[in-house]
Amino acid sequence: MAVLGATWVLLAGCGSTPADAGQEPAGVAPSATTAPAWTLAAPIRIDGVRTTDGGRSLVVDAEVPDGARDCVRSLRGELDTVEHGTVYVKVTYETPSLDRASGCTDTQQVTATVQLREPLGSRKVMVNSMDVYTPVGAEHSPVLRQCGENGCDPTPPQCTSSSYRQAVNDTDIPEHTSWEERGCDDTWLVLDLSTRMGPACGDPGDGCPSSSVAQRWFYQAEPSGWQPAATNGDAGCTGIHKILPELPEHLCASLPQLARR
Incomplete structure (x- = not known):
């Protein structure tokens, strides 16, 4: 759904009505202009997380909108909280891409840096309450290993x-x-x-094949x-x-x- 930007309308001054009321003043366009609205958003996709500065910072690789005009501004990486062995971070930016008229129909890769209070160590990292990464078992340190559906430490294969x-x-x-x-x-x-x-069927025997x-x-x-x-x-x-x-x-x-x- 398109998000329409604010419409600015030039209004005539107050007081008595001029003789040429109903006509546009000289130099004013006959129709209102519109501009895409900038909206706070999260990355389309997180492509990876790595540590830098001795583990005191995180660099988050992300995919965001792109186009002929400016499509991203105020890109930010922030530390949210640290609890239960997990560092929670947020990556956000402003974009007009929800408006088709903005032309932001392509994508680009960006990086956001998150400053930590102390080195990451062995703690996990969760980005925007979705993607989880861990330094434990990472094959290409300082690039963190992304955890899957079965968590960061899946159970060893067993006959269970x-x-x-x-x-x-x-x-x-x-x-x-x-x-x-x-x-x-x-x-x-x-x-x-x-x-x-x-x-789609209900209970067995309901006649639905x-x-x-x-x-x-x-x-x-x-x-x-x-x-x-x-x-x-x-x-x-x-x-x-x-x-x-x-x-x-x-x-x-x-x-x-x-x-x-």
């Missing part, structure tokens, strides 16, 4: 329900997908995933959790061993054929 949920969350499949374990050990996990398709699409995923254990390695719906080991020859026989020998759709 919570660990299976992490595997499903890290798989490129629709939400509300259920799973059935087909095999698990310290290195490999096999799950059959079923996603309900069709019209539905169907499910099933896929079989094979996961390999990594330090960050179960990582998708391959998918194959064939019975037994023949099909999956063409893709993952290292998969142990005991995890695929009894696999049933998935229904083909």
